[in-house]
Amino acid sequence: MELKLIDNNGQSAASVSVPDSLFGREYNEALVHQVVTAYLANARSANRAQKGRSDVSKSTRKPWRQKGTGRARAGMASSPIWRGGGKIFPNSPAENFSHKVNRKMYRAGIGAILSQLVRENRMSVVENFSVDAPKTKALASKLKDMGLDEVMIITDSIDENLYFSSRNLPLVKIVEAGHADPVSLMRFANVLITRGALTKMEELLA
Incomplete structure (x- = not known):
């Protein structure tokens, strides 16, 4: 299947081919619920x-x-x-509090979430994403030009400028491809992923 590749103005520039096994799955609500519940449970610490x-x-x-x-x-x-x-x-x-989820189930659950994001037009692909200086205003302006407000940005690598620029934006989260979690994928209204991160996620979830 094809995903739209947008430019820095949020306009569709081209398309990128992605595997149906990862972005063309049916939405399995029971599996997604199990994956999300397990992720939240495994994050708990027994401190009481x-x-x-x-x-x-x-x-x-x-x-x-x-x-x-x-x-x-x-x-x-x-x-x-x-x-x-x-x-x-x-x-x-x-x-x-830990819950065990098999690797195959986890990958299928992430694939179901990504596929649903594509169906709802909440996922966009960009060639690369960076800012020239560690300025919150610069990042906020760039996202506004792209028509994105509440967004999770997945990159292949995070530089310091991008990291420091996003810290004071409560509705923006920047993660590397290997750290994209199911809770954030479902919580944010939009997901912006770089082409390099897309390739890396395909390798991790294949």
Whole structure:
């Protein structure tokens, strides 16, 4: 299939041939959901901790005798049903949130997302993308001329000028081809990819 190649003014200049296996897939919602969920889960860090019955600082003495008081029987103050007692199933820093996704499934999921972007006319290809100086205004002006606002830019390599120019633009994200993640691909309204990055993604996801 063919993707349109645009110039710095956002006008269609030519077309570039891409494989149907990567940009012509049917949208598999269940697979995409699994890939996105796994990506978000694998990014989580287990940094929360709660105290169990053995961790709280409470006496192990029986609060009152078993019978004759008219109150419910109680064993110790660290009971989970008591205020200040330990948690029944406490969260631990050793928790593992990771989800396993096979490599073939991940590549198919990314291919489904890219194919959907093409169908919705949200993906454009440019020969190369750079700025002459690390100026936010210069990058914002260039994107405005191309008719792009909220955009994820995928390049084969990121230079310092481009990196520093994009840091203060909250609706612009610049990544290398190997770091294009499924969440960002779905979140941004537009995706702009350089021709070199396109070739690199074809190699990575083949």
